[in-house]
Amino acid sequence: MAIATMNCIVLDCPDPRRLAEFYAQVLDWKVEPGEGDTWVDVSGPGGQRLAFQESAGFIPPQWPSLEHAQQLHLDLDVPRDRMDEAEQEVIKLGARLIQDDGGGKRGFRVYLDPAGHPFCLCVAD
Template sequence: MAITTLRAVVVLDCPEPGRLADFYARLLGGKVEGEGRWVEVTFDSGVLKDRTLAFQEAPGHVPPSWPSAERSQQFHLDLYVPREELDAAEREALELGAELLEGDDGGKRDFRVYRDPAGHPFCLCAD
């Protein structure tokens, strides 16, 4: 029997929770709820339905450095898109404020690595 339930899919520390929540809401198609030191993104459909992605204010937040053993990423998000939409998804992610860290080696790999506006790494993966 489970002792607890998992309410938030992930909680990201960041300097500006509202700004980062807006980035992920636009990227993933969610809805921003709340303001201030704790902001959530909720989803009405898809695999994230009834799940929450939360953002917590962390004064002095130092983003991970990817790749680095000294300031390792700790975790990252893999976000899947149909292979034929990968370039379009990348353009949209970059327009929203993502930064490309590592491409897919000319299509040899099934993922590309990015940094979100607060510095957390995430991947766009070909589905």
């Protein structure tokens, strides 16, 4: 028997509403209504949830770095034939490419979201 079940993943950031809207658009999920902007939930069709929590002293991770380590990143699957299109879409939403896939040699590309958290678009075969 499990000790606990997974509730959600929470990312600290300076602007929870902005980051929730970014991931909602990337994943085609829904920003949940809430009573404020210090905590914002995004929900997916299977009950998955991401939450975004305001952190006034937020210092974005640097990738790769041990001094300002990422501690967590999200891997998001994309069909191989949509990788370039997906990249353009996340960049238009505010992401920044920080490591390409080496001309297709690696099955992922690394980006920073608008708050500076690293995430990867990964080839889903």
